[in-house]
Amino acid sequence: MDIQEERVGDTYVVIAKGRLDSSSSAAFAERVGGLLNDANPRLLVDFAEVDFVTSAGLRAVLLLLKKAKAVNGAFALCSLQAPVREILDISGFTPMLTIHAARPDGLAALKA
Amino acid sequence: MPLEMEVLATPEAIDALMDRIMGFMQDERVDQRTAHNVALIVEELVVNLGSHGSCRDRPAKIKLSVEPGSVNGEIRDSGPAFDLTKVADPDINLPVEDRPIGGLGLFLVRKLTTSLQYSQLNGENLTSFAVTRRLGVDVKD
Numbered sequence: 001m002d003i004q005e006e007r008v009g010d011t012y013v014v015i016a017k018g019r020l021d022s023s024s025s026a027a028f029a030e031r032v033g034g035l036l037n038d039a040n041p042r043l044l045v046d047f048a049e050v051d052f053v054t055s056a057g058l059r060a061v062l063l064l065l066k067k068a069k070a071v072n073g074a075f076a077l078c079s080l081q082a083p084v085r086e087i088l089d090i091s092g093f094t095p096m097l098t099i100h101a102a103r104p105d106g107l108a109a110l111k112a
Numbered sequence: 113m114p115l116e117m118e119v120l121a122t123p124e125a126i127d128a129l130m131d132r133i134m135g136f137m138q139d140e141r142v143d144q145r146t147a148h149n150v151a152l153i154v155e156e157l158v159v160n161l162g163s164h165g166s167c168r169d170r171p172a173k174i175k176l177s178v179e180p181g182s183v184n185g186e187i188r189d190s191g192p193a194f195d196l197t198k199v200a201d202p203d204i205n206l207p208v209e210d211r212p213i214g215g216l217g218l219f220l221v222r223k224l225t226t227s228l229q230y231s232q233l234n235g236e237n238l239t240s241f242a243v244t245r246r247l248g249v250d251v252k253d
Binding site: 021023065 | 123124126127130144145148149151152155156159204205206207208209211213214216217219220223224
């Protein structure tokens with residue numbers, strides 16, 4: 001998995017590409033978790049180019065979600081591909097997450 | 113022609129396995145959703161064998177075949193006996209704070225397969241599954 005970060009105002013945008021699975025999810029959780037160390041972090045993870053998520057990926061997302069809650073941060077995903085969205089739905093993750101259709105929506109919501 | 117592979121449950125081998133499975137699914141014109149779910153099922157099963165079985169040093173044998181209505185898979189391994197059909201589901205309605213980390217792999221396998229069977233014979237475990245395909249859709253749908 002390839003991970004890039006951008007800063008848009010006070011929001012970190014993480015652009016992930018590839019598979020979020022047993023090979024990549026620990027590094028993903030660690031790298032993205034590091035962005036939640038600021039005070040009042042705002043984090044948007046763009047999943048437009050993530051085409052594959054396994055339970056290891058779900059574990060990473062849950063870790064990030066728990067950390068964001070613990071530090072009172074804002075954490076959202078955007079641009080989920082349909083098969084990835086299905087996995088989040090089946091696992092009961094969707095109600096716990098803030099999911100935006102596209103990056104501009106996520107950025108607008110996190111700026112507010 | 114079915115896909116047959118032997119794989120150790122190491123990150124590199126699993127990565128290569130996923131590439132191979134996705135390529136095979138595309139060659140066989142399986143729709144994206146089915147291809148994704150088949151690859152996920154295989155990865156979850158192999159990763160599970162790596163942590164609880166013994167497939168870090170003894171490879172698992174994987175066979176996938178694409179039929180008109182479904183993709184069928186078999187995984188044979190020589191690790192400890194483990195009937196994945198008998199594991200309780202996690203509670204997926206818990207709030208964030210109470211959701212435990214982990215435990216979703218076999219749950220996803222059970223949810224995504226149309227059929228799932230386990231048997232053990234002569235020290236070999238056989239896990240077989242089927243995933244119903246969507247027909248008449250483009251591979252990219």
